[in-house]
Amino acid sequence: MVFVSIALVLPLAAWRPSLGGEAVRLLGENILMVLGILPPVFILLGLFDVWIPRERVAPHMDESSGAKGTALSVLLGACSAGPLYIAFPVAEVMLRKGTSLRNIFVFIGAWSTMRIPMILFEIQNLGFVFGLSRYFVSLIGILLMAYLLDRMLPLSEKGGIMDRFREE
Amino acid sequence: MTWFLYITAGAFLAASALSSREKTKRALFKAWKSFVNIVPAFFSVLLLVSFSIAFLPERVIASLIGDESGFTGQILASVLGSLTLIPGFIAFPMAKMLLENGAGIAQMAVFVSTLMMVGVMTAPLEASFFGWKATILRNGMAYFYSFIVGYAVWTAVTL
Numbered sequence: 016m017v018f019v020s021i022a023l024v025l026p027l028a029a030w031r032p033s034l035g036g037e038a039v040r041l042l043g044e045n046i047l048m049v050l051g052i053l054p055p056v057f058i059l060l061g062l063f064d065v066w067i068p069r070e071r072v073a074p075h076m077d078e079s080s081g082a083k084g085t086a087l088s089v090l091l092g093a094c095s096a097g098p099l100y101i102a103f104p105v106a107e108v109m110l111r112k113g114t115s116l117r118n119i120f121v122f123i124g125a126w127s128t129m130r131i132p133m134i135l136f137e138i139q140n141l142g143f144v145f146g147l148s149r150y151f152v153s154l155i156g157i158l159l160m161a162y163l164l165d166r167m168l169p170l171s172e173k174g175g176i177m178d179r180f181r182e183e
Numbered sequence: 184m185t186w187f188l189y190i191t192a193g194a195f196l197a198a199s200a201l202s203s204r205e206k207t208k209r210a211l212f213k214a215w216k217s218f219v220n221i222v223p224a225f226f227s228v229l230l231l232v233s234f235s236i237a238f239l240p241e242r243v244i245a246s247l248i249g250d251e252s253g254f255t256g257q258i259l260a261s262v263l264g265s266l267t268l269i270p271g272f273i274a275f276p277m278a279k280m281l282l283e284n285g286a287g288i289a290q291m292a293v294f295v296s297t298l299m300m301v302g303v304m305t306a307p308l309e310a311s312f313f314g315w316k317a318t319i320l321r322n323g324m325a326y327f328y329s330f331i332v333g334y335a336v337w338t339a340v341t342l
Binding site for chain 1: 188191192193195196197201206207210212213215217218221223225226227228229230231232233234236237238265267270271275276278279282289291292295296299300302304307308309312313314316317318319321325328332335336337338339340342
C-alpha cells in the first residue's frame with residue numbers, strides 16, 4: 016500500500032517539482048503532528064485494553080444491548096476528539112471488548128460527522144440552519160448505513176473482521 | 184489538547200505501573216504493536232493528503248465549485264469532498280468563503296458531507312481494519328447519502 020501511494024505521487028512531484036517540494040514539507044509537518052498525538056492515544060488504548068475486561072463493556076455495547084448500545088455508540092463518537100484515523104484503533108479495542116459490529120459503524124459514523132466541537136465550529140461558519148440540518152440528517156444517515164452495513168456484509172466477511180480482533 | 188493527552192496518558196500509566204507492573208508491561212507492548220501495525224497505512228494516508236493539499240490550493244477548489252450551480256456542481260463538490268482530507272478547521276472557513284462567493288448551498292452541503300463521511304484517502308487505513316468490502320460499502324453508501332444531505336440542507340436553508 017505504501018508503494019502504491021508513493022507510485023501515485025511521484026509523477027505529480029515530477030510534473031511540478033515546486034509543489035512536490037511543498038507537499039513533502041507538508042508531509043513532514045503532518046507526520047510530526049501525528050507522531051505527537053499517537054503515543055499517548057495508543058498508551059491509553061493499551062491500558063484500557065489490559066485493565067477493562069470484556070465483561071464490563073460487552074453488556075452495554077454488544078448485539079443484545081439494542082437501542083441503548085447504539086445510543087451509547089453515538090454519544091461516544093460525538094464526544095470524541097481527534098481526526099478520524101484515531102477512531103480506528105479505538106474501534107478496534109471496542110470490538111475486542113465485545114461491541115457489536117453495527118455499533119462500531121455507528122461509532123465511526125458519529126465520530127466523522129457528529130463531533131460536538133466541530134458542529135459548533137460549523138454553525139459558526141456556515142450558519143445555524145445549515146449546521147443543524149446537516150447534523151440531524153447525518154444522524155439518520157449513519158444509523159441507516161450502520162444497519163445496512165450490518166445486513167449486507169456476508170457472514171464470512173464479518174467473521175473475518177471479528178477474528179482479527181478477538182480478545183486474546 | 185496534546186498536552187492534555189500526554190498528561191492523562193502519563194497519569195494513567197503511572198497508576199497502572201503502581202498497581203501492576205505485569206499489566207502495565209502488557210499494555211505498553213500492545214500499544215507498541217498496534218502502533219507498528221498502523222504506521223504503513225498512516226504513512227500512505229499522510230502522503231496522499233499532503234500532496235492533495237499542496238496540489239489543490241483553495242483557489243483551484245473555488246474555481247471548480249465556486250460558481251458552479253446545478254447538479255454538475257454537486258457532483259464536482261462530492262468528488263472533491265470524497266478525495267480530500269482537509270481538517271474541519273480549514274474546510275469550514277473555506278466553505279463559508281465559497282458560499283459568499285456564490286457557491287450553492289446544496290453543493291457546499293454535499294462537499295462537507297462527503298468530506299466528513301467519505302474518505303478515498305483514508306480507505307487504505309480503513310481497509311486494514313475492516314477489509315475492503317466493508318470499506319467500499321460504507322464509503323459508497325456515504326457518498327450517495329451525501330446527496331440526500333445536500334438536498335435536505337438546501338431545503339432547510341431556503342425555506
